[in-house]
Amino acid sequence: MTNKFWMAIAALLLAGCVTINIYFPAAAAEKAADKIINEVWQLKDGETAGDTGDTPDKPATKPGATK
Amino acid sequence: MKLHFLRVLFICLMSVASAALAAADLEINTPAITTLKNSMQQRHSQLAPHYTSGAVGLTRDGQIVLRDANAVPLPQRQAINSLVGAENQDRSALYLEIARANQHPEWESEIRSTFAGRWIEKAQPGWWVQDNQGGWKKK
Numbered sequence: 001m002t003n004k005f006w007m008a009i010a011a012l013l014l015a016g017c018v019t020i021n022i023y024f025p026a027a028a029a030e031k032a033a034d035k036i037i038n039e040v041w042q043l044k045d046g047e048t049a050g051d052t053g054d055t056p057d058k059p060a061t062k063p064g065a066t067k
Numbered sequence: 068m069k070l071h072f073l074r075v076l077f078i079c080l081m082s083v084a085s086a087a088l089a090a091a092d093l094e095i096n097t098p099a100i101t102t103l104k105n106s107m108q109q110r111h112s113q114l115a116p117h118y119t120s121g122a123v124g125l126t127r128d129g130q131i132v133l134r135d136a137n138a139v140p141l142p143q144r145q146a147i148n149s150l151v152g153a154e155n156q157d158r159s160a161l162y163l164e165i166a167r168a169n170q171h172p173e174w175e176s177e178i179r180s181t182f183a184g185r186w187i188e189k190a191q192p193g194w195w196v197q198d199n200q201g202g203w204k205k206k
Contacts (some may be wrong), residue, residue: 024177025093031094032165033178033185036100040107041189048189 094168103161110154117147124195124203129162129183130155134195134203158182 038045076193114131117123121137123131131154132140162182166175187196192206 020085020117024171024174026177028091028093029174029178029181030185032095033182034189036161037182037189038103039104040111041096042108042111043189048191 069173077115093165095165097168099164100161100168103157103164107154107157107161110150110157113150114154117150118191118194120146121193121195121205123151124197125183125186125190127183127197127201129179129186130158171188 034045037043038047114123115199117139118125122133122135122137124134126132131151133147133151136144159179162179163172163175165178169176187206190196190206194206195203196206
């Protein structure tokens with residue numbers, strides 16, 4: 001009886017290990033995405049692009065100007 | 068016998084703990100990922116005006132697309148096409164590299180859709196983004 005009990009526990013935990021390993025870590029992925037996007041768009045944490053005040057580009061050249 | 072199972076239990080608990088720790092963060096510090104990141108960062112200054120003009124929009128699948136070629140002056144159209152193409156190549160490579168760096172290449176599409184949501188979430192007001200139905204809206 002106790003053997004069966006422990007065996008069941010071990011099996012459950014083993015299944016748990018496998019589940020954790022194949023389960024997509026959505027929160028970690030979001031965190032990683034945010035980190036990379038912040039670097040690519042040169043944002044500080046929690047900002048949207050353009051809020052940083054740095055304008056590496058030249059928005060003066062209005063693309064719509066030439067019709 | 069019971070001792071044996073306790074040992075199994077302990078080993079299992081340890082692997083659960085290590086798996087949980089590993090899941091806390093995704094590996095994104097590999098040379099390949101850093102190279103892609105730098106390349107995209109440099110390209111961004113050229114793309115930013117086109118996001119603002121609405122010529123280029125962020126798609127729901129984590130890419131960018133030239134959605135309004137008329138917003139780009141004719142002489143620049145060739146350049147913007149190759150910019151968009153290069154950016155999309157880097158983005159796809161980035162998603163795959165992150166999946167690979169974490170020993171789960173099959174995570175690529177989930178990483179892609181995670182990024183898609185985050186790019187759109189972090190896009191500047193005025194930029195064009197695609198909704199889940201594929202329609203375009205200005206943020």
